[in-house]
Amino acid sequence: MTEITNFRGETSPGGSVEHLDKQVSTLIARVGERVRAARQRRGIPRRVLSDISGVSPRYLAQLEAGEGNISIGLLQRVAVALDHRIEWLVGEDDPWSSEALRVADLFRVAKADVQQSVLHALSPEPVETVRARRICLIGLRGAGKSTLGTRLGAELDLPFVELNDEIEEQAGMPVGEVMALYGQEGYRKLEAQAVSRVVAKHETMVLAVAGGIVAEPETYNILLTRFHTIWLRADPTEHMDRVRAQGDERPMAGNPEAMEQLKSILASREVLYGKALAQLDTSGQSVETSLAQLKTLVKERGYLG
Known part of the structure; x- marks a missing residue:
């Protein structure tokens, strides 16, 4: 198991490469789930989301499946097309339980x-x-x-x-x-x-x-x-x-x-x-x-x- 050390020579908490890879995979899966949920809630076909965001349908399909290692720039385009802030897609907290985000979401559709x-x-x-x-x-x-x-x-x-x-x-x-x-x-x-x-x-x-x-x-x-x-x-x-x-x-x-x-x-x-x-x-x-x-x-x- 390969460990990650910081500039002071200290081992990062839980800091193995394997552990960090798992965290990245979890993040990508979470982003994919939220993109798919937001798209479905708004009733937008993936093809239309592609037209609005400028991100290819193939890339969107990979993203929603948790297989797309999407760049920050492209993810921002997807967030904008879905009328959400990028933080909503990547945050660890459940977006449906956050009061501020829940109020913002309700305001958008009111x-x-x-x-x-x-x-x-x-x-x-x-x-x-x-x-x-x-x-x-x-x-x-x-x-x-x-x-x-x-x-x-x-x-x-x-x-x-x-x-x-x-x-x-x-x-x-x-x-x-x-x-x-x-x-x-x-x-x-x-x-x-x-x-x-x-x-x-x-x-x-x-x-x-x-x-x-x-x-x-x-x-x-x-x-x-x-x-x-x-x-x-x-x-x-x-x-x-x-x-x-x-x-x-x-x-x-x-x-x-x-x-x-x-x-x-x-x-x-x-x-x-x-x-x-x-x-x-x-x-x-x-x-x-x-x-x-x-x-x-x-x-x-x-x-x-």
Whole structure:
């Protein structure tokens, strides 16, 4: 049995290589069990989790089976895609028995009105003051965020900002190049910084964000706290048709399962999008009709004071 000694020449407690290997195996098995449990609780197919996290289905299968010696970077991507902190996946304590984690988990899946009640009870500053007169449009690409956001800002005399434009300005390159150079993790960091910047810069505005921002818990929480969030939704067919009408054939090119994947992504994010303060279904509606409904919603909810 090989023992491990520290820099002072002392033998580590239980410090054999075999013992440490066993601890590592236990950790990997525990992480796999929690990834599988979190995925199943959210009803996300492994293929969809792969799309969201950027981790291959084969690697995810090995991870869930307790056979994947996953890197910290990849594990962080999986944690983000599952709307959990990485500590939840690796901690020794039972995550279901930890009060703080249990409350956080309940908060994540709670309805918007319940979340607002909790925030109101915990926040020393009134929620209305924190959100100021900022409106944020969330939802998948093709829901109408850019089109309606531009029109809403113009008609209400509010600045309209595309968050990806802020990211490109900060990075000095298009989003596609950001993704190619820095990957999903690098993009998410720039995204979080961009959100903080627009909050600091604008007391009143209309913001449109990328559809996947809801899978980044900390950044999404800033949106929910600092903005009056509105989920623009549409049925999957309209999402796809609108994107293609913009001249982008990528969703369907060489991918006959694109529609099923889109439906799965919508289903997996429904709870997250549902955290928004309000929803507006743009399916089958003209831009003018959707804009009128959006303006009415903003006025009736008092988002602009």
